Amino acid sequence: MTLSNSGTATPEQFLLQLWQQNQQAISRTLMASEADPAARQDLKQDIFLALHQSAARLQAAEMPRAYLLRIVHNVTVDHIARAKRQQWQALDEDTAQQLQQDCPSTEVAEQQQSQQLMQAVRRLSPANRQVMLLAMEDLDAPEIAEILQISHGAVRVRLNRAKTELMELMQNGR
Template sequence: MEPTALSQDEAYSAAAEQFGGAIERLARGYEADPDLARDLVQDIHAALWRSFEYFEGQCSVRSWVYRIGHNVAVSHIQASRRAKPPALVGLEAIAELPSADNQAAETEEAQLRNRLLAMIHRLKPADRQVMLLYLEELTAEEIGEVTGLSAGAVATRIHRLKALLAEAIHPEGRNQ
């Protein structure tokens, strides 16, 4: 069904049902505090509903949802930055980030996921956005639609981020 054939409420409801889990993951990717992440989810849903008033199918609904979600999340991060100084790092410094796994009761997979997410939280917003979209399995072209970067620039950035994150998670591989 064409997006323009749906009412604003119908288009939002369909998108929220299909991408609700992705929106929650996106919010947790941008906001480490669970209460603030829930607030961010609500803000994204409100912006998404408003956006379907003017959505004309200029891209896929999936790209639209991610574009709206990431724009709201970036605004959220910028607002919280004004409230407190950032502890963000660039790609050059990601390898020096400390591990974030403090819970001995978690499994190794959960600890690794927590460490990765903590490192992603410390990335600059543009790099964080690309990595979170990549983890949601969007293609370089789709990520480019959301971020405004070329597909080639997205692919290069993903490659660099993956290498840096892998090295930060498995530092023992450095000296081999």
């Protein structure tokens, strides 16, 4: 599915189409960035508001997906910084296990593996987490460099460090 970037769509229509096409990437970013469902919903609303405010710029952007993900990234970074200042606490293990027990049995193993990955991604250093989340969305180094406004070389270095850190976290987490 491609975006209709022509003048026939309003910026809001273009934003909705872009949102729908990138909804899975946004959801994964939300899951990796926020364990608390209520706070995650607040973050999602903050992201959509920021995107809505930038709808015309998104429509005019040369790389609208990269621009959208940069906004998602920036809002998420602000959210995490605010949460640290407010002493938000992550979802405790008992609650997480109870939520998993409510899932159909065929999906539990997949969700547990996904949860372990997201927990490990949450524990990455902020710079490594940023690069890893964007790489998990199949963005290439130039796109990641554009989103984070760093060089391609810095992206490659951060990505290698993030992979190493993530492998260590996954091995130690088991």
